[in-house]
Amino acid sequence: MARRVGLIWVLSALLTGALASSPQPLAVKSLNDWLNQVGTGELLLKPTESSAGNSAINGWDSAVHLGAEVDVKVSGPVAAVTLKQSYRNDSPHYVEAIYAYPIAESAAVHYMEVIVGSRRIVGEIREKAQAKAIYQDAKKQGKRAALVEQQRPNLFTSKVANIAPGETIHVELRYTEALAIDGREFSLRLPTTMTSRFHPQESSIKPVEQGPIVPSSAVGQSSHLADITVDIDGGWPIQNIESPSHPFVERSLGRGYRVHMGSSFSDKVAMDQDVVLRWQLDPVASASGAVFSEEYKGEHYALVMLRTPDEMTSGPRMPREVVFVIDTSGSMAGQRMYHAKQALSQAVERLSPDDRFNVVEFNNQHSRLFSSMRSASAINVKQALNWVGRLQGGGGTMMLPAVEDALSVRSDPAYLRQVILITDASVGNEAEILRVVERQRKGARLFTVGIGVSPNSYLLRKAAQVGQGDYVYIASGQEVKARMQRLFAKLENPVLKQLNIDLPEGAEAEVWPNPLPDLYHGRPLYLAMKLDKPIDHLVLKAQTDRLWQQRIALPEPTEATGIHTLWAREKIAAQLDGLRQGKTQEEVRQAVLAVALEHAVMSPYTSFVAVEETPVRPAGEDLKKASVPNRRPVDQAYPKTALGLTQQWYLASLLMLVGLALLVRVRLRA
Structure with missing residues (x-):
């Protein structure tokens, strides 16, 4: 018996030490921390100071989330999205509300409106500090006011002050984005939730931490539901509409289709995964590109989409030197780990004997399969597949050291050097990772x-952009093979690099992105242009194994709204890249402000603010709170990194007490 008690005591101590020492997200300490960790569209209500002690997170709690409406209008490669979320204040008190919601990282958010009862509050774009001051002043005076701020590239927050008892509020955002295109496939992604983000304690970046994320069963059947409709006018004949994420219904609109997510046109879908919708251009559509234009404040803006030339998709094959990096952290446990291993195994099996490779896996720490690069011989490939098959998800997400290690491999000029990162990208130190990729890739x-x-699609797309590579998404096991085949086409075909364009004589334009990105098989070139006059053609020049150029006739432009916001967003993204390239915060801030204010788009330095001049909250009336949890992503097992420090100590203390109780009981019997 004494031996059993001793064993229990040892196990308790070991568990205590493991829980207390494992890398975990920092505890939530403030509203800013909370905003950095929020998940599925949640309305947070700020109580009075007297009631703050009843809240689990320093006086902040979430309100009932009734649902969302998403209306998307697709025209060619451009999507105009209206997102409206509805919340109800069921309490008998006035409230100040804060809601947070992830949206597409490529979106140009250009409009905000809050509807409280019968009143509409339309936002105006202002410098961030100024907007916050206007909002705070109105709130103190008991006026209805609204403030929308960008917290992350793909996360925004809205505050609404002085909401009356019993009122329902609607918060509406409008944004424009360019669709992802791969070959003839067009893809739309609508985020509805987010995975908890791990933040290394030693990082100098402001932490991004998780909020309360619970199983769907904990939020009830009527909450966290979205009504989503997509009208598609492809610009060309389309076919094969599909969604790997949700069932859907469709009907013809003549030139296009109306698609509703769900099993009927009245259905709503649970907000526990991104909505992904794809469609194909009809093979008879042979257009080399498209032009969408808009006049804004007397200026001419255009979004030009050029398709990859077919004759550049074949050529001599160079042997490759590939480092595969796979995320085995806690957020990857379950289905994600299984799909990641499937993808990695397919990639390893695809290697040729004249290729060289290695595999790096990371969670709290990282390790290599081989001490150095190995040839892709049958023996080495088999060893790699066996090693990959034994991988499991668990622990933190220390991505930065693993990426550094993969990029540090000494390159051989006889090989094409590639790094393939397989992950859900659930980290908060994106800026540090991007900086390492930019500075240390050395031709990889x-x-x-x-x-x-x-x-975290922002990091996935931005890392590929900075690393002059490309990206794919795998949402389900059924599409692993097809998605990886698309990636292989890019890995194994020549790339168009050192791109530049020549405009017709006499035409001038400010073009973004600048410099132009390298182009891979199937990817179009997007040009956001501010022109002094319309153009009917341009000359595209590039380098592969030889100099190459092609004159491309442009079709008649299609008039569209929001094109100037896409141009502004591309320019702002380039300006923000300056923070990684040695520019000061103030230099970047001033440059971004000039563009964001001119085009009324959200940025890290601009916010939307709106005030209703008539005070509505009686003097002395308190603000109260309500609560709602967030839906956990449907494919995520309960993450092994999910326990915060407080929960760890509670569990560790409980184990110690159990061990002490058993020890005392045995001694009393003795």
Whole structure:
């Protein structure tokens, strides 16, 4: 008996030490921390100071989330999205509300409106500090006011002050984005939730931490539901509409289709995974590109889409030197880990004997399969597949050291050097990772494979852009093979690099992105242009194994709204890249402000604010709170990194008490 008690005591101590020492997200300490960790569209209500002690997180709690409406109008490669979320204040008190919601990282958010009862509050774009001051002043005076701020590239927050008892509020955002295109496939992604983000304690970046994320059964059947409709006018004949994420119904609109997510046109879908919708251009559509234009404040803006020339998709094959990096952290446990291993195994099996490779896996720490690069011989490939098959998800997400290690491999000029990162990208130190990729890749090209139904798509796409590679997303096991085949086409075909364009004589334009990105098989070139006059053609020049150029006739432009916001967003993204390239915060801030204010778009330095001049809250009336949890992504097992420090100590203390109780009981019997 004494031996059993001793064993229990040892196990308790070991568990205590393991829980207390394992890398975990920092505890939530403030509203800013909370905003950095929020998940599925949640309304947070700020109580009075007297009631703050009843809240689990320093006086902040969430309100009932009734649902969302998403209306998307697709015209060619451009999507105009209206997102409206509805919340109800069921309490008998006035409230100040804060809601947070992830949206597409490529979106140009250009409009905000809050509807409280019968009143509409339309936002105006202002410098961030100024907007906050206007909002705070109105709130103190008891006026209805609204403030929308960008917290992350793909996360925004809205505050609404002085909401009356019993009122329902609607918060509406409108944004424009360019669709992802791969060959003839067009893809739309609508985020509805997010995976908890791990933040290394030693990082100098402001932490991004998780909020309360619970199983769907905990939120009830009527909450966290979205009504989503997509009208598609492809610009060309389309076919094969599909969704790997949700069932859907469709009907013809003549030139296009209306698609509703769900099993009927009245259905709503649970907000526990990104909504993904894809369609194909009809093979008879042979257009080399498209032009969408808009006049804004007397200026001419255009979004030009050019398709990859077919004759550049074949050529001599160079042997490759590939480092595969796979995320085995806690957020990858379950389905995600299984799909990641499937993808990695396919990639390893695809290697040729004259290729060289290695595999790096990371969670709290990282390790290599081989001490150095190995040839892709049958023996080495088999060893790699066996090693990959034994991988399991668990622990933290220390991505930065693993990426550094993969990029540090000494390159051989006789080989094409590639790094393939397979992950859900659930980290908060994106800026540090991007900085490392930019400074240390030394000719290597970084490709990313997004895993799961709610990946951090901002980091996946931006890392591929900075690493001069490309990206794919895998949301389900049924599409692993098809998605990886698309990636292989990019890895194994020549790339168009050192791109530049020549405009017709006499035409001038400010073009973004600048410099132009390298182009891979199937990817179009997007040009956001501010022109002094319309153009009917341009000359595209590039380098592969030889100099190459092609004169491309442009079709008649299609008039569209929001094109100037896409141009502004591309320019702002380039300006923000300056923070990694040595520019000061103030230099970047001033440059971004000039563009964001001119085009009324959200940015890290601009916010939307709106005030209703008539006070509505009686003097002395308190603000109260309500609560709602967030839906956990449907494919995520309960993460092994999910326990915060407080929960760890509670569990550790409980185990110690159990061990002490058993020890005392045995001694009393003795």
